[in-house]
Amino acid sequence: MSLGPDDVKNIAHxxxxxxxxxxxxxxxxxxxxxxxxxxQMNAVDTSDVTPMAHPMxxxxxxxxxxxxxxxxxxxxxxxxxxxxxxxxxVPKVIE
Amino acid sequence: xxxxKTLSELSAMLQAGEVTSVQLTEHFLDRIKQxxxxxxxxxxxxxxxxxxxAAAADEQRKAGTAxxxxxxxxxHKDIFCTRGVKTSCGSKMLDNFESPYDAxxxxxxxxxxxxxxxxxxxxxxxxxxxxxTSYYGAVRNPWNTEAVPGGSSGGSASCVAARLAPAATGxxxxxxxxxPASFCGITGLKPTYGRVSRYGMIAFASSLDQxxxxxxxxxxxxxxxxxxxxxxxRDSTSLDEAVPDYxxxxxxxxxxxxxxxxxxxxxxxxxxxxxxxxxxxxxxxRSLGAETVSISLPNTHLAVPVYYVxxxxxxxxxxxxxDGVRFGYRCEDPQDLExxxxxxxxxxxxxxxxxxxxxxxxxxxxxxxxxxxLKAQKLRRMISDDFKKAFEQVDVIMGPAAPETAFNIGEKAxxxxxxxxxxxxxxxxxxxxxxxxxxxxxxxxxMPVGLQIIAPHFAESKLLNVAHQYQQKTDWHRKIPGDxx
Numbered sequence: 001m002s003l004g005p006d007d008v009k010n011i012a013h014x015x016x017x018x019x020x021x022x023x024x025x026x027x028x029x030x031x032x033x034x035x036x037x038x039x040q041m042n043a044v045d046t047s048d049v050t051p052m053a054h055p056m057x058x059x060x061x062x063x064x065x066x067x068x069x070x071x072x073x074x075x076x077x078x079x080x081x082x083x084x085x086x087x088x089x090v091p092k093v094i095e
Numbered sequence: 096x097x098x099x100k101t102l103s104e105l106s107a108m109l110q111a112g113e114v115t116s117v118q119l120t121e122h123f124l125d126r127i128k129q130x131x132x133x134x135x136x137x138x139x140x141x142x143x144x145x146x147x148x149a150a151a152a153d154e155q156r157k158a159g160t161a162x163x164x165x166x167x168x169x170x171h172k173d174i175f176c177t178r179g180v181k182t183s184c185g186s187k188m189l190d191n192f193e194s195p196y197d198a199x200x201x202x203x204x205x206x207x208x209x210x211x212x213x214x215x216x217x218x219x220x221x222x223x224x225x226x227x228t229s230y231y232g233a234v235r236n237p238w239n240t241e242a243v244p245g246g247s248s249g250g251s252a253s254c255v256a257a258r259l260a261p262a263a264t265g266x267x268x269x270x271x272x273x274x275p276a277s278f279c280g281i282t283g284l285k286p287t288y289g290r291v292s293r294y295g296m297i298a299f300a301s302s303l304d305q306x307x308x309x310x311x312x313x314x315x316x317x318x319x320x321x322x323x324x325x326x327x328x329r330d331s332t333s334l335d336e337a338v339p340d341y342x343x344x345x346x347x348x349x350x351x352x353x354x355x356x357x358x359x360x361x362x363x364x365x366x367x368x369x370x371x372x373x374x375x376x377x378x379x380x381r382s383l384g385a386e387t388v389s390i391s392l393p394n395t396h397l398a399v400p401v402y403y404v405x406x407x408x409x410x411x412x413x414x415x416x417x418d419g420v421r422f423g424y425r426c427e428d429p430q431d432l433e434x435x436x437x438x439x440x441x442x443x444x445x446x447x448x449x450x451x452x453x454x455x456x457x458x459x460x461x462x463x464x465x466x467x468x469l470k471a472q473k474l475r476r477m478i479s480d481d482f483k484k485a486f487e488q489v490d491v492i493m494g495p496a497a498p499e500t501a502f503n504i505g506e507k508a509x510x511x512x513x514x515x516x517x518x519x520x521x522x523x524x525x526x527x528x529x530x531x532x533x534x535x536x537x538x539x540x541x542m543p544v545g546l547q548i549i550a551p552h553f554a555e556s557k558l559l560n561v562a563h564q565y566q567q568k569t570d571w572h573r574k575i576p577g578d579x580x
Contacts, residue, residue, distance in 0.1 A: 016440055018442070035454070040397065055527055082425070
């Protein structure tokens with residue numbers, strides 16, 4: 001299966017990745033060869049196989065819904081690109 | 096000199112009072128300063144905090160409260176969060192990131208009294224097999240500085256091989272401990288999935304990632320595993336299994352050990368010279384009383400295709416947290432929120448990371464889930480079942496860790512597929528969640544060759560025992576690259 005420049009642009013948009021126009025063709029060719037590699041999977045009939053999500057078939061462990069973390073907002077926001085009054089700043093979303 | 100000793104020997108010297116932790120730490124810091132410019136194996140060297148911790152370790156020893164690892168210096172892969180110390184994961188995205196907390200592995204090492212010398216270079220977000228995708232530049236192999244050290248734990252492998260640190264931590268998602276250990280001629284252990292906590296270890300592919308030790312010998316790895324392994328409530332995939340003393344079984348004789356040799360690991364694509372080196376290692380095991388059995392892992396050829404669905408899918412979801420809002424890189428002058436996301440991620444991530452995010456995004460996009468991710472999970476079970484069947488007949492499985500020795504820097508950089516295939520013998524082990532090791536087994540054209548040993552879930556003690564017995568008979572693991580003696 002081969003991916004064209006428009007496919008790459010669409011995937012990059014879904015992944016929220018800016019890709020330079022000059023690199024689109026390069027990615028299209030790389031991604032196509034990776035998809036070709038992956039499609040070797042299709043040669044095998046797996047209709048009777050149960051999918052394996054965990055190497056030991058274990059489910060995710062759950063815990064009681066208790067507050068365990070202390071408030072460390074100041075420390076976490078020290079490393080943020082932009083904050084104000086304890087809030088993370090991003091460009092205006094609603095006019 | 097101190098650097099020619101194994102971590103176990105240094106531990107004994109510290110206990111006997113023949114050396115202090117400050118002396119050891121200074122020695123290794125000096126070596127890093129002098130020799131690392133040739134290798135680029137460190138991203139950050141934490142000299143001041145290392146010397147302070149070493150002094151404290153010496154006090155602890157005087158007070159009689161020291162353990163076997165108290166005062167031993169090691170390096171951490173820069174994928175582990177270290178409080179107040181830059182944690183880059185080899186990426187521009189995290190070049191400005193100082194973690195507000197420690198990873199469990201780092202914390203446990205600290206509690207054991209281990210001194211951190213610094214943080215080692217790695218492929219960006221652990222995605223690579225050559226350490227060439229690092230934002231901080233390629234790492235060099237001390238056996239030939241034109242060659243790659245392997246990846247993604249390339250800095251850890253290179254610095255241990257060059258004796259700039261007695262040991263280092265690594266992580267292994269598809270071979271990232273074993274393949275560089277093989278390329279650099281050191282001993283590396285990837286534990287059972289869930290054995291070592293992933294808390295504070297920057298996530299790549301959560302159903303595959305596992306941390307482990309990289310050192311000179313199996314005995315060293317056993318000592319380090321005693322400190323690293325264990326259940327952690329902060330990692331939801333950590334497994335609540337008792338931690339044995341990994342050094343306890345090292346000396347067991349191997350008489351009657353059944354070694355499985357998968358025909359698929361010795362077929363087409365394996366370098367002839369590596370094959371004969373591995374055969375010699377297997378002959379040594381026979382001389383130790385082991386029996387060999389020819390086995391088949393018939394779905395081996397599917398491991399790489401399955402991995403390149405599962406790993407990118409999980410990475411595309413894990414790496415969505417890097418959004419330029421809460422931490423890490425943010426682009427200049429974002430025009431709107433979408434521009435902020437797209438340019439922060441586009442500028443912050445390198446090409447290989449972007450490739451894998453896009454493959455994963457594609458595989459998980461509407462209408463493709465069944466064809467890719469679900470199909471891969473089904474094949475993952477078939478690959479895992481191959482191992483289950485094999486372990487009904489044999490105790491361990493052996494083969495090469497990689498189809499070739501370390502290739503040259505730049506040789507595969509433009510061809511992702513040929514790079515991916517350098518993990519052909521290691522990837523299936525991650526898909527099945529099994530523990531695996533690479534140990535030095537000789538040389539081919541003056542470059543190290545690694546023997547891979549694979550064991551059933553939670554059989555790390557057996558694995559270390561099997562590796563240790565070989566290292567009592569051979570001295571490949573004691574070889575030091577000429578320019579770093």
